[in-house]
Amino acid sequence: SQKIEQNSEALNIQEGKTATLTCNYTNYSPAYLQWYRQDPGRGPVFLLLIRENEKEKRKERLKVTFDTTLKQSLFHITASQPADSATYLCALERAGNNRKLIWGLGTSLAVNP
Amino acid sequence: DAGITQSPRHKVTETGTPVTLRCHQTENHRYMYWYRQDPGHGLRLIHYSYGVKDTDKGEVSDGYSVSRSKTEDFLLTLESATSSQTSVYFCAIKGSGGDTEAFFGQGTRLTVV
Numbered sequence: 001s002q003k004i005e006q007n008s009e010a011l012n013i014q015e016g017k018t019a020t021l022t023c024n025y026t027n028y029s030p031a032y033l034q035w036y037r038q039d040p041g042r043g044p045v046f047l048l049l050i051r052e053n054e055k056e057k058r059k060e061r062l063k064v065t066f067d068t069t070l071k072q073s074l075f076h077i078t079a080s081q082p083a084d085s086a087t088y089l090c091a092l093e094r095a096g097n098n099r100k101l102i103w104g105l106g107t108s109l110a111v112n113p
Numbered sequence: 114d115a116g117i118t119q120s121p122r123h124k125v126t127e128t129g130t131p132v133t134l135r136c137h138q139t140e141n142h143r144y145m146y147w148y149r150q151d152p153g154h155g156l157r158l159i160h161y162s163y164g165v166k167d168t169d170k171g172e173v174s175d176g177y178s179v180s181r182s183k184t185e186d187f188l189l190t191l192e193s194a195t196s197s198q199t200s201v202y203f204c205a206i207k208g209s210g211g212d213t214e215a216f217f218g219q220g221t222r223l224t225v226v
Contacts, residue, residue, distance in 0.1 A: 032211055043203050043217030044156075051212060089156070091215075099144045099163070099207050100171075101215060105155040 003027060006090055006104040014112055019080050021107045023073040023090030028102070031095035033066055035075050038087045038106065047088075048075075080111045115216035116140050119204050125224045132191040134221050136204030138184075144207040145187040146215070147171075147179060149200040156203065162187055194225045 005024045013019050023033070031052050036044035050057045050066045050073070057064045063076040077084050090104040116139030126132050136145060147159040148171075158171030160179040168179050176198060178190045191198055204218040 034214060036215075041220070043205075043220050044215075046214035046216070049212055049214060093211065095211055099209075099211070099213075100146075100158060100161060101207075103156040105153070 004090060004092060004102055004104040006088075007107040008105065010108040010110060012110045012112060013080055015081060017080055019077040019084065019109055019111070021075040021088050021090075021109065023075070023104055025071050025092055028071070028092060029068075029094065030092035032093045033064075033073050034091045034093070034101070035062075035064055035073075036089040036091060038089055044089055077109075082111050082113050085110050115206065117204065117206050117216050117218045119202075119218035119221050121221060122219060123222045125226060126194050128195060128225055129193050132194050132223065134189045134202055134204075134223070136187045136189070136206075136218055138187075138206045140206055140208075140216070141184060142206040142216075143184075143209045145181065146205040146207070147177070147187065147189045148203045148205065149173065149198075150203060150220075151200050159189065159202075191223075194223075196225050199223060199225045 003026045007022055034049045035047045038044040048057055048064045050064045061078045065074045087106040087108045089106040091101040093101050118137050120135045146161040148156045150156050157173045159173055159177050160171055162168045162181040180188045202221045205215045207215045
């Protein structure tokens with residue numbers, strides 16, 4: 001069955017450092033991979049999307065990489081701030097699958113001042 | 114912010130009673146989804162819709178039904194609520210393109226006592 005794994009343990013880092021979150025998948029060939037942020041009591045909010053034929057995508061302090069050989073995506077937040085503290089979710093979508101997203105459980109990030 | 118609203122935001126109901134949650138969008142997006150989110154399980158797809166009157170089951174559809182009689186509204190019904198359906202329910206919408214993000218509602222916290 002399709003499986004998506006994200007770091008299950010919370011990630012604690014110091015303000016100003018780079019946070020790196022991992023998303024691994026098996027038995028799946030995604031056409032698109034997306035990253036979302038979720039704050040407590042709120043719905044997920046979209047951050048970045050990367051296509052299967054792209055290696056890297058950037059948006060301000062955020063960077064996503066996508067390695068279809070390793071079946072892995074890395075999500076980086078540079079110059080992290082306490083306001084970046086949240087849970088980050090990875091989601092995969094196959095082409096032609098009625099746009100259904102398959103979700104990881106998320107990784108909790110805490111940025112300490 | 115994307116135009117998507119859920120109602121009610123909170124509800125407490127008794128075991129065995131029917132419950133309907135509403136999702137309303139103003140974005141004219143084709144795809145609509147109902148998820149539940151529980152600790153340790155992440156976001157799990159209950160039902161989704163790919164057009165008016167076009168719906169299909171997700172991975173945890175037992176005990177739930179949906180209806181979409183017009184583009185903007187997607188209703189989720191718990192036919193006879195059980196304590197195992199206590200959860201946070203999220204509605205999401207998505208455009209037709211593969212490289213489009215999902216927008217989530219604020220969530221409905223449902224407690225079945």
